[in-house]
Amino acid sequence: MALGILNPTEDQPSDLDVLLEFPDNRLLIDLCGEYDRNLADIEKKLEIQIVRRGNQLRLIGPADANERAAEILQALYQRLEGGRVVEHGDVDRELRMAPSQEKSPGDQLEMFKGGNVEIKTRKKLVEPRTDAQKAYVQSLFAHELAFGIGPAGTGKTYLAVAVGVSMFITGHVDKIILSRPAVEAGEKLGYLPGDMKDKVDPYMQPLYDALNDFLPGKQLAKLLEEKRIEIAPLAFMRGRTLSNAYVVLDEAQNATTMQMKMFLTRLGEGSRMVITGDRTQIDLPRNVPSGLQDAERLLKVIPKVSFNYFTSRDVVRHPLVAAIIEAYEADDKA
Structure with missing residues (x-):
């Protein structure tokens, strides 16, 4: 999966858009959910906009919210790559959990x-x-x-x-x-x-x-x-x-x-x-x-x-x- 930063949009000059590209379009469909419900949940919680075009998702919003959304979407996509499903509860869990951080072996x-x-x-x-x-x-x-x-x-x-x-x-x-x-x-x-x-x-x-x-x-x-x-x-x-x-x-x-x-x-x-x-x-x-x-x-x-x-x-x-x-x-x- 490729992650890129686009230029600021004209209507939101202070924000950076984030572009996520997913290689498997079938998995992307599962990631988005029925009627894009999963994307809607993320949009509502993080107050951003997610635009889907082909096998790409464009995140439009404040930089920190975009970064958090990108982390959530990547984690859910990796779940799908591992052969598991993504349900509403999985999206809810990723939204509730604090951003992942590297920890030393003694921390857990x-x-x-x-x-x-x-x-x-x-x-x-x-x-x-x-x-x-x-x-x-x-x-x-x-x-x-x-x-x-x-x-x-x-x-x-x-x-x-x-x-x-x-x-x-x-x-x-x-x-x-x-x-x-x-x-x-x-x-x-x-x-x-x-x-x-x-x-x-x-x-x-x-x-x-x-x-x-x-x-x-x-x-x-x-x-x-x-x-x-x-x-x-x-x-x-x-x-x-x-x-x-x-x-x-x-x-x-x-x-x-x-x-x-x-x-x-x-x-x-x-x-x-x-x-x-x-x-x-x-x-x-x-x-x-x-x-x-x-x-x-x-x-x-x-x-x-x-x-x-x-x-x-x-x-x-x-x-x-x-x-x-x-x-x-x-x-x-x-």
Whole structure:
């Protein structure tokens, strides 16, 4: 791919246009997206104009925005050259991520020296979409105990489960254990029908959803039957020592202080533990302190414990979710 700088245009004398040339026109079509949607997303975010002629893209706008757009387009084209697809989420990820910088070998884990962070599972390749998510994933691989704290929709649980599946299929751990407090979100549902599994499964469904994204259905069913993957309420963790396991506690803001202490002390040899939660969605009874907040206060002084934080800027669900979170945050500060 050739990159060239053109002379300033007459209508924008202060700006330099950038000309990108792509050798494979079929890949360029995929890069642009259906009805040039990918280009439109980049134009809107960076406030530039992209003109397509043949196998060339002309970037018209401020020099720094043009440079950023060129980097994004080159990264996405290289993705296509590698035989992978470019979807809307991939464009969104490149736009959210900070510009790539060369780093010395000591600045990041060996597996991430190339700059990209990818989580390989049986069904898909998972990639962080924001800098906070990238730092979170790196932390999950690097630390035996890591916390992910932030609002809904920021990928805390999804990425934690993806890393767990990756570590499991590569043999770094022998089993995966996923847990949640069985706390109702402000509603009293009464007694649920069925056996114990039927009663607790509704609370665990988000964890099943994540696993189904990463493992084929038959394989997941077999692993659950063999208890190499366990999904259980937090109360079931008492008395256990979890060795050679990847352990996730989701919705940890709904664990009491004693439950959190109990869970954290289950960590055994060869295991990794991830705690995720949202401090703004505590469903515990009034005047019952959240174990997540206590753990954050008490464990921050321990160097080997990692804390990773997300904001509304890291929301990767529908754009309205970020706007809703920001509206509630603004109201709380008022």
